[in-house]
Amino acid sequence: MAMRIVVDLNRCLGYAQCVPLAPKTLKLSGEEALEYDPNPDDAQRQQVLRAAASCPVQAIIVEQLAEKKK
C-alpha cells in the first residue's frame, strides 16, 4: 500500500525544509529543483506528513481520504 502525494512545484520555492524530514521521498536536484516519490510506501507516512507540515509555503499536497476506487 502506498500513500499519495503531489507537490505543487509552482508553489515550491526550494526551501528544502522537507528534504531532511523525509529523505527517501523528497530530494533536491541541484539547489532548487525538488524531486519526489509521488506514491511513497506507507512506512514513510509519518515522515512524509512531518515533511508536508514543515513546508513554509505548504506546497506538499497529501491525499485526504482512503476512498474506494472505481
Place this chain on the structure above:
Amino acid sequence: MSSPTNGNAFKKNGRIVIIGASLAGLRGAEALRNEGFSGHLTIIGDEPHEPYDRPPLSKQVQKGWVKADHTKLPRMRKVDAEWRLGVAATGLDRASGVVRLANGDEVAGDALLIATGVRARPWPNPEEAKLEGVYTLRTCEDAARLQAALAARPRRVLVIGAGFIGSEVASVCRELGLEVTVAERAAAPLAGALGNVIGAIAAEMQRDAGVDLRTGVGVTKLEGDAKRHVRHARLSDGTMLDVDVVLASLGSIRNVEWLEGAGLAAGFWGVACDAGCRAFDLHGLVTNHIFVAGDVARSPHVLFEYQFLSLEQWANAVLGAEIAAHNMVCAETERRPYLPLPENWSGQFSRNIKTIGVPSFGDELVFTQGSPKERRFAAAYGRRGRIIGAVTFDYGKWLQYYGAQIERSGPFPPPAAGFDVPADARVVPAEFPARGATTAAPDVVLTGHEPNERQAEFRPRTEPRQKRAA
C-alpha cells in the same frame, strides 16, 4: 430532465459528465462536489488508469527512481462518481447532451465538462515511428517503455526536439551516464517557450553536461535493422548517427477529434471557450451547458490583449477545472472569470527553471537579477512597454515579485529590484523563432447570404494538409 438553468433542482439531481480522467477531470469532479453538486457524476477516460500525475514521467521515472505506475494523484475528497475508464469518448450530440463511447455505450448529461487534454505528437513517418526503440512520452505506458529502454544502457539516445520534455529527458540521460544527441530545428533548446537568448543559456547547460546538442537541424530519416529496431538516424545536414533509442518530443496534439460534427469551436487549436470556461459553438456563440478545462481549453485573457490562450500547464488544469465546476452549478450572477497568471516549471540539468506570465507573448528581454553566466538569474519579458512574463533559473523565490508586476501591467523594463542587480541590464530582443506552420488544420467556411442563412460550416480534412518534419 433537470436543466442547469433550473439551478437548485440541477444541483441536487442533475447529471454531469466529465470527459477526461486526468488532472483536470479529477480536480473538476472534486470541485463540483465541493460546490454542493449532489447529482449523478460520470467521469470518462480513455486510459485504463485512475488519474495520475504526468510531470514526474520525464524526470524521476526516467531516472529509475519512481516506477511509471507510481504517480497516482492524491484525492482531495470523495467524488462519488461513476468511473468509465479505458473507454474513449467518440462523439457528442449537443442537442441531447449524449456522449458516445468507443464501446457503443451512450452517456447523457445535463452539463458536460470537456477535459480530454492532449497527446504526444508522433514521429511523422508512420513506418519509422513503428520501429522498436522509437518512443514518445505522454502516458505512464510511454514512460515505462522509455525507462526500460534507457535502463538497458543503449549506445546512444537521440532526442528529437529540445522543448521542455526533450530537454528533461536529455538531462536524465546524462545523469544516467548515457550518450545522448539532441536535435533541434530552432537555434537553441527551449527557444519556443523562452526565446533564443535564454535558449543560448540552456544550450550551454546541455553542452556542459555532455549532451551532443545539434541546433538548426532536423532528423530526415530513421533506419532500422533486420529486426526492425532503430539503429541509425540521418540529420538534415547529412550526418548519420548510430542510435538505439529515439525519443520524438515534438510537442502535442489536442484531443478534439471526438468532437467532429458536434458543432463546437474545436480544432487543432483546442476547444475555444469564454473566460468562464463555457465552450463556444462553431459560430463563436457561447454555449450554456458545455464547459472546457485543462490542456484542451483555449480562452481569452485580459492581460494578454484578450487573445485566446491555451496553457499546457499543470496549474491550468487544476485552477481551470475549479472555475469550470463553479460556473457549472452556480447562479448566473455568481459566475467567476478564469483569469490565471500562468506559471510553469521544469527541472533539468540540476537547475530549476520557472516561468510566470507568458514569456512567448513578449518580444524583448532584460536580465533583472542574478548572473546568467552562473545560470542563476531572473529575467523579464516585455511587450509594448509593459512586463508580460518572467523566467528564473534557480531564482524561484523572486518569481512572485515579477508576477505581481505582470498582474499590475507594470512597465517594461521593470524598475531595478534593488537586490543582486546585474551590471549589464540592457533590454535586448528576446528572439523568439517564427511560429511554425500548423498541421491538419480543418477548414471553417462561411455560407449563406441572408442574415438568417448565414452560418459557419466545418469541413474536416481527411488527410493532414502537410506533415511537418521534426
